[in-house]
Amino acid sequence: MADNEYCTFRLDRLTFGIEVHQVQEVIRPQPLTGVPRSNSVVAGLINLRGQIVTAIDLRKRLELPERPEGEEAMNVVVRTPEGEVSFLVDEIGDVVHVDETTFETPPDTVQGIARELITGAYKLEDRLLLILDVLKTVQLPATV
Amino acid sequence: MGAARGRRSGGRSSEAAPVSEIDEIVGEFLVESYENLDRYDEDLLALERDPKDTEVLGSIFRTIHTIKGTCGFFGFANLEAVSHVAENLLGKLREGELVVTKEIANALLATGDALRGMLSDIEATGEEGERDNADLVATLERLHAGAPVADDVPVVTEAPASDVGEDVAIDEDAAPVTDDEEPPTPRLGDLLIEQGLATPEDVALALHAQELGDKRPLGEILMDQSKTPADEVDQVLASQANARGLAESSIRVDVGLLDELMNLVGELVLARNQIVQLVTEDQDSSFASASQRLNLITTELQEGVMKTRMQPIGNVWNKLPRVVRDLALSCGNQVELVMEGQETELDKTIIEAIKDPLTHLVRNAVDHGIEPVERRIAAGKPETGRLVLRAYHEGGQVNIEIADDGAGIDPTRLKAKALEKGLITAQQAGNMGEREALQLIFNAGFSTAAKVTNVSGRGVGMDVVRTNIERIGGTVDVHTELGVGTTFKVRIPLTLAIIPALVVTSQGDRFAIPQLNLLELVRLEGEQARNGIELLHGAPVYRLRGRLLPIVRLDDELDHTRRDDGREVINIVVLQADGHQFGLVVDDISDTQEIVVKPLGGHLKDATLFAGAAIMGDGRIALILDVLGIAQRARVVSQARERSSALSDQDVVAAVDSDRQTLLLVGVGDRRAAVALSEVSRLETFDASTLEWAGGHEVVQYRDEILPLVRLGDAIGVYGTTAGEGPLEVVVHQVGGRPVGIVVDSILDIIEQELHLDDGDGRPGLLGSAVIQDRVTDVLDVAAIVANVDPARFASDAFLGA
Incomplete structure (x- = not known):
């Protein structure tokens, strides 16, 4: 928090940010092994240098439209108390430095589940940087 | 004792060393001393058996001497004092002036305990505690002063016993025991x-x-x-x-380091696999041969690293002789402990995990299993009881048996006790077969010891034993014969990290099935593939050697769309989980391989079908199927054959009341009826045209016998049954070893659930009714339904001749 640096990525037409210290690494598209009968937002498992990491489809998690066919997802691997989790995102952006004073709580333009998972937004010059609550995001609601 | 001296001077010179370094030296001293003391106990027991074994005596002496020497320069005065008097006593034993008696052995064992106590104080606080060892010291001194034995052993006068440790090689002729004194390694x-x-x-x-x-x-x-x-x-x-x-x-290595190595090797293996695959695409021969070597070396490295984590089970067992000895002394019985297969190797984590359960089983065997001497004599058995520990590998698992030749366990007494403690109801007790009754000992809060001793019989234990063993994927079973003995059989996997698994596919995805759960593979081809699996309205079964094996399709469980059923080949993997067997239909069976089990993240907690994941040779991930999870999900439970055969018909009727039941649901008219699956020996379909009449009953010819039929609708007074031309669905039940068929309209399902019986309307042939799958269902009293059919009549030669 202190350094106000965020790793940014794109999902649909939105730009999201995760605090830099929560991000372990960013890796290119990985082969996914699906897990039948698991939560629908779980895209599958990836092999991260011998470690098995659950990949969560952030588009599904945030109830955004599905990623178009043929578009491969990048992995943003985040650290959580329960081990690493990979977020599948559309495109990786820069690490940005933000000005604390430009922060605002979630704007009404964000609706649905996303409102719970987004702590707020930094008003960048050309767009809004939506800040994702990583811990809430990896806590999947119980399903069937 | 040059080594000890060297150590001492080394200690002096390091006095100026930083504190942490001294701590490190003390730490090493502690670890080494603990290890030596463990061997010390073993040695003492060996010496007790064979007091003339000078080699063992030498080893005991060295242990104490080393501790004495080392603690001297650390300034642990109490420790030194105790070990000093013990050393004196041992010196006399070595000189042959005294022979080992039970009293001496006890005192020396107590010395070991006292030393351990002080060592643990040092470990905890860095200083030796204020333990009072005056009694022990007095005992040791008294024994030391005891009269020398009047044997013809030449008495060594030159060296007072207290000096023996300092100068052992004094007189080799007079004291041959010194021969085995460990010399410093010759240069x-x-x-x-x-x-x-x-x-x-x-x-x-x-x-x-x-x-x-x-x-x-x-x-x-x-x-x-x-x-x-x-x-x-x-x-x-x-x-x-x-x-x-x-x-x-040998050297000591931190287990954490080994774990890390293991992970690194895992990664290396994957990198190796990728390189090996590149080679086939790119035919550069020097690259090919280099990668070939890399391949071999990696494989060997992997095996080597895995081996570092393996330890012989003897490492756990070596504490047991002492346990047995002390316990036998306090229980007043005599026990000979026999150990077979100490060298059997297990993963370190597993060794740690089974330590306590094993010790408990051994204690139980000595305390409750083997009878006191008088009772053994009265029973015509040898005075000394035999406790056999046996370990061996079998099918990728390790079996450990703990067998005593004691009184055995009386199932009747178990039941009475369980009843008294309110663990079971009188009715349950009545229905319980011997095997089930034996399982009672694993219940929490159960103990049959007539008297509570300080070692066992506190009512905690066996349930903990079972829980601990099951936690590491093992099982524990008990066999007993009254008056002859009891055997506990523990089966555990070799390692938690690497397991042999069968790799199968479903819709192109690979899945691993732990070998532990695998019973056999069945392959159906052609005609068999089309008809082998009989569909009983949503409950498919396969007749495996005449037994009904519930069938689960992996595709269904995985929510994959099932491919058409017209397959030419059907692969059935016969699995066992929690005592239940079922067949899993998979698309293809690849091979068996060793897999490294990796846990799934917390986000997949609800994916109960999987026990973990493994990384395969090509770097892709395969999920490991949780066989129990699948069985529970599919609600398949095959009948417990053993149980049904052990119970008489009447037992079965009463057993309907007990908690969970596996039931076969059938349709008759517009009603549904349920029958305990344990009552069902087969399900058959007969063409209506094969019906014949004999002896006032409808019959069909069935397996060279005549099968009398009872129409369920008639028997329980449900009418409107379609007595049409269609095939007859028949539930075959056995009465006195002879089959009787009950004709139903349809077979609906096999389910497992708790049965809450209402009394029903008192119609004949019913135990009552219950709500099953949201429908009121009649629960059948099979014995009553077939009561007026005597199948034996149809079997008699006279009848057949008629």
């Missing part, structure tokens, strides 16, 4: 000179060369100077290595 140069292979001058020169910076080993220098033939140096080196012994050829 190569000395050995070569001794054997006349090199002159002292040559060796001195070579040593000088080393001092001047020649880094080569001594033997090599001598060889290069052609002073000594190469093969002889090798020979002497080999003998030197032997002299070095086990203690110096």
Whole structure:
């Protein structure tokens, strides 16, 4: 928090940010092994240098439209108390430095589940940087 | 005792060293002493059996002497004092002035305990505690002062016993026991000179060369100077290595480091696999051969690293002789402990996990299993009971048996006790077969010990034993014969991390099934593939050697769309989980391989179908199927054959009341009825045209016998049954070993659930009714339904002749 640096990525037409210290690494598209009968937002498992990491489809998690066919997802691997989790995102952006004073709580333009998972937004010059609550995001609601 | 002296002077010189370094030295001293004390106990027990074993006595002496010597320079005065008097006593034993008696052995064992206590104080606080060892010291001194034995052993007067430790090699002729005294490892140069292979001058020169910076080993220098033939140096080196012994050829390694290595090797294996795949695409021969070597080396490295985590089970067992001895003394019985297969190796984590359960089982066997001497004599058994520990590998698992030749466990008493404690109801007790009754000992809060001793019989234990063993994927079973003995059989996987697994596919995805759950593979082809699996309205079954095996399709469980059923080949993997068997239909069976089990993240907690994941050779991930999870999900439970055969018909009827039931649901008219699956021996379909009449009953010919039929609708007064032309669905039930068929309209399902019986409307042939799958369902009293059919009649020759 202190350094106000965020790793940014794109999902649909939105730009999201995760605090830099929560991000372990960013890796290119990985082969996914699906897990039948698991939560629908779980895209599958990836092999991260011998470690098995659950990949969560952030588009599904945030109830955004599905990623178009043929578009491969990048992995943003985040650290959580329960081990690493990979977020599948559309495109990786820069690490940005933000000005604390430009922060605002979630704007009404964000609706649905996303409102719970987004702590707020930094008003960048050309767009809004939506800040994702990583811990809430990896806590999947119980399903069937 | 040159080694000890060296250590002592080394200790002095390091006094100025930083505190952490001293801590480290003390730490090493503690670890070493604990290990030595463990061996000390074993040695003492061995000595008790064979007081003349000078080798063992030497080892005991060395242990105490080393502790005494080392704690001297650390300034642990109490520790030194106790070990000093013990050493004196041992000195007399070594000199042959005393022989080991039970009293001496007890005192020496107590010494070991006292030393351990002080060591643990040092470990915890850095200082020896204020333990009062005056009694022990007095006992040791008294024993030490005891009269020398009047044997013809030459009494050594030269060396007072208290000095023996300082100067052991004094008189080799008079005291042959000193022969086994561990000499410092002989130096190569000395050995070569001794054997006349090199002159002292040559060796001195070579040593000088080393001092001047020649880094080569001594033997090599001598060889290069052609002073000594190469093969002889090798020979002497080999003998030197032997002299070095086990203690110096092994080192301690942090287990965390091994775990890390294991992970790294795992990654290396994957990188290796990728390279090996690249080679086939790119036919560069030098690259190919290099990668071939990489391949081999990696495989060996992997095996090697895995081996580092393996330990012989003897490491756990070696504590047991002492446990048995002490316990037998306090229980007043005599027990001979026999251990077979100590060298059987297990993963370290598993060794740790089974330590307590095993100790508990052994304690139980000594305390409750083996009878006191008088009772054994009265029963015509040898006075000394036998407790056999046996470990062996079998099918990728380790079996451990703990067998005693004691009184055995009385199932009737178990039941009475369980009843008294309110663990079971009178009715349950009545229905319980012997095997089930035996399982009662694993219940929490259960103990049959008539008296509560300080070791066992506190009502905690066996349930914990079972829980602990099951936690590591093992099972525990008990067999007993009254008056003959009891055997506990523990089966555990070799390692938690690496398991043999069968790799199967479903819709192109690979899945691993732990070998532990695998019973057999069945392959159906052609005609069999089309008809082998009989669909009973949503409950498919396969007749495996005449038994109904519930069938689960992996595709269904995985929510994959099932491919058409017209397959030419059907692969059934017969699995067992929690005592239930079922067949899993998979698309394809690839092979068995060792997989490294990796846990799934917390986000997949609800994916109960999977026990973990593994990374396969190509770097892709395969999920490991949780066989129990699948069984529960699919609600398949096959009938417990053993149980049904052990119970009489009446038992079965009563058993309907007990909690969970596996039921076969059938349709009759517009009603549904349920029958305990344990009552069902087969399900058959007959063409209506094969119906015949005999002896006032409808019958069909069935397996060279005549099968009398009862129409369920008639028997329970449900009418409107379609007595049409269609095939007859028949539930075959056995009465006195003879089949009777119950004709139903349809077979609906096999389910498992708790049965809450309402009394029903008192119609004949019913036990009552219950709500099953949201429908009111009649629960059948099979015995009553078939009561007026005597199948034996149809079997008699007279009848067939008629």
